[in-house]
Amino acid sequence: MNSAVIIPVGDELLNGSVTDTNSAWIASRLFLSGIEVKRILCVGDTMEELLSAITLATQIADIIIITGGLGPTKDDITKHALCIWSGSALKRDEPSYQRILQYMKARGREVNSLNASQADVPAACRVLPNINGTAPGMWFDLHGKTLISLPGVPYEMKAIIEDFVLQDLQSRYSDSLILESSLLVSGVPESELALLLEGFERDLPYRLQIAYLPEPGLVKLKLRLQSSPANKSADLILLNTWIDKAADIIGIAVLGRNGDTLESVIISDLRSAGKTLAIAESCTGGTIGSMLVSIPGASDVFVGGVMSYSNEMKVSLLGVDSEILHSHGAVSEAVACAMAVGVRKLSQSDYGLSVTGIAGPDGGSKDKPVGTVWIGIADSTGVQAFHFRFEQHRMRNIRKASLAALDILRKKHWGFLGKGSN
Amino acid sequence: MNSAVIIPVGDELLNGSVTDTNSAWIASRLFLSGIEVKRILCVGDTMEELLSAITLATQIADIIIITGGLGPTKDDITKHALCIWSGSALKRDEPSYQRILQYMKARGREVNSLNASQADVPAACRVLPNINGTAPGMWFDLHGKTLISLPGVPYEMKAIIEDFVLQDLQSRYSDSLILESSLLVSGVPESELALLLEGFERDLPYRLQIAYLPEPGLVKLKLRLQSSPANKSADLILLNTWIDKAADIIGIAVLGRNGDTLESVIISDLRSAGKTLAIAESCTGGTIGSMLVSIPGASDVFVGGVMSYSNEMKVSLLGVDSEILHSHGAVSEAVACAMAVGVRKLSQSDYGLSVTGIAGPDGGSKDKPVGTVWIGIADSTGVQAFHFRFEQHRMRNIRKASLAALDILRKKHWGFLGKGSN
Secondary structure, eight states: OOOEEEEEHHHEEEEESOOOOOHHHHHHHHTTTTTTEEEEEEOOHHHHHHHHHHHHHHHHHEEEEEEESSSTTTTOOHHHHHHHHTTTEEEEEEEHHHHHHHHHHHHHHHHHHHHHTEEEEESSEEOOOOOOOOOEEEEEETTTEEEEEHHHHHHHHHHHIIIIHHHHHHHHOHHHHHHHEEEESSSOOHHHHHTTTTHHHSSOOTEEEEEEETTTTTEEEEEEEEEEETTHHHHHHHHHHHHHHEEEOOOOOOOOEOOOHHHHHHHHHHHHHHHHHHESTTTTTTTHHHHHTTTTTTTGGGEEEEOSHHHHHHHTOOOHHHHHHHOOOSSEEEEEEHHHHHHHHHHHHHHEEEEEOOOOOSSOOSSTTEEEEEEEEEEEEEEEEEEEEOSSSSHHHHHHHHHHHHEEEEEETTSSSSSBOO | OOEEEEEOOOOOTTTTSSOHHHHHHHHHHEEEEEEEEEEEEEEEOOOHHHHHHHHHHHHHEEEEESSOOSSSSTTHHHHHHHHHHTTEEEEEEEEHHHHHHHHHHTTTTTOOHHHHHHEEEEEESEOOTTSSSOOOOOEEEEETTEEEOOOHHHHHHHIIIIIHHHHHHHHHHHHHEEEEEEEEEESSSHHHHHHHTTHHHHHHHEEEEEEEETTTTTEEEEEEEETTTHHHHHHHHHHHHHHHHHHHHHHHEEEEEETOHHHHHHHHHHTTTTOOOOESTTTTTOOOOOOOHSSTTTTGGGEEEEOOHHHHHHHHHTOOOOOHHHHHHHSSSSHHHHHHHHHHHTTOOEEEEEEEEOOOSSSOOSSSSEEEEEEEEETTTTEEEHHHOOOOOOOHHHHHHHHHHHHHHHHHHTSSSSSOOO
């Protein structure tokens, strides 16, 4: 495998004002192209530091990718460092200058001398056009190495990488590529999943690697395989055979594959089935709705619902019996069921989904500690509710309750929960 | 300033499976303690790479902080590298072993030999207790340098840094500290803000540094001042005088200070005033609600509301006149007003806040392109609505519309918007 070093540049990264998310994104793209990132060397806006990082990088890798330090102000020094490194002077790049003129014109702004100077690049480089901003990317082939300098703004950087960098790098540096396939597994802790797959891992061909990537409430299970353009088709079949085997073993906890999310799977499955959904959110207060509307076209499925944060809203809007609220408490099976039935009825939707719980940090009791959550699901056949006990942390409880609710909806829709009661 | 290097360790960081958020967090804490991070050197789980990063780090800094690579499996090699670096062998740390026993017992799990081995640390280190996990932190004073090794799990790492690291490092390495104060500014682009503060920046004493940190819809304006324990009180007065001056110049766009967020300011201000709030969300679909319930105690203020994603919900739940919906369209001043009035009425709350818009990517027209949003606010004096034109990107539109709505509520509550109409 050919190797790369990523050099994120910026004082704001070293004083913690900004978290570097660019490097992980670049690293994942290079990895799949069969290029291994050996190090990420984050330095400040200092000529000496940047030049020493470049020197070090060229000693250990063939490809150097620099992000940031291309702004128009004087503390951005990447371009000047690259003049020194490449032994070439700044030179106006006319196409970049024209793009800057257009960019500013489209925003009704004048081009000042600082903006214009962003079209000046070291003469030794080839320009990588930036369609989303004013700082062009730069590609150097020098001293037997490839050095690429990109703006630090994530969506500017990403467009340049995808449009002008990845394919060139791969064809020049990589005769291999990494094939990946993943399962999104819900509600099974990583350790239990690993236990479940013990036999599977034992039988797995040595070329296939398995990785468990846990996030709150979910685990992403990845299989990876180093391949080559020539063997890609055959290797994809091998990879998919084994990912299917893993999916069979894990069963209904597998909610999706590759780029899926719980919310995208629900929108797509309910859309195919022509079903609609309404939700009644108490402790999650709109979080499930915000997850659903993040998916373009959610309106085909999601009609809306009620944030019944107060008890009064549960009674007045959802028609929850105040007797039941009083005798069972707002966080109870009976209220979760009444909320699900209520929101389904008032929205005339196919499914009614409800969440009521104690997110914390206050409001817990001995019987119902912080983290107690009831989730209700209603459809034309009846209603049922499920009890969860999450943890002490408010934001994690809200997140886990939202995921658990969507997962119950998924299982209901897939026919795994049986009928509710009336 | 004394200096530090942070070394995040892990193959998952170099193949992009995981984004390193630990380094920015550590860097910001060190920065405020007067310790400068010179580099962040991210390496994989390879003995040679880690040892070479440690060697490089000790050449350029006094303090080395390593995160990750402390898991119980054989690919975690940080501890073995530190045995080599410190010339000492692994030795069982009895207090750590007892903590692991307790940790596993509390979770109903057995301690196996892998877990137990996490209590083995290089004899040359002082143990930093990990109350949230099984891998202890380690502190080495060797070769005239301080090296600290911490687990990679963010909340385990953070607790150790705060409880056992920062104060010791500061008292030993730093005779200075950085004082910071910030303003959260809403709805003014960074470039306009800089123009507004041109005179302010000219007059600013040279010891004070200004920084603009933009995020969607907001800009954080920071003033920083290098101080010392002895001068801290006097310098805090100087810093606050200048931050007050900036706040005066910026005016009502300043929504809060330091740790504030728009949602925390709203919950706290409405709570003090004894006011309640209900919301009607169309295109934001619950996002405003989810922002509000992220604040503990939100239920004192936020009674809930309606996700009126479909037109039917706007009519049936909020009482929006279907004539108005038909003649003006769902994204209109009239509908925004009707939604705000409707949700206020049905919840009996002091404020009713509404959002209706076209988040995209589809649904736009020539008259109402993607990004068109109307926000309505109703109180006892009447109702008014405001028009926004955001951009093409669905998630940014949802985020910006949610922030704009909360900011209109803030301005209404602060008395800047005048009376609505009836």
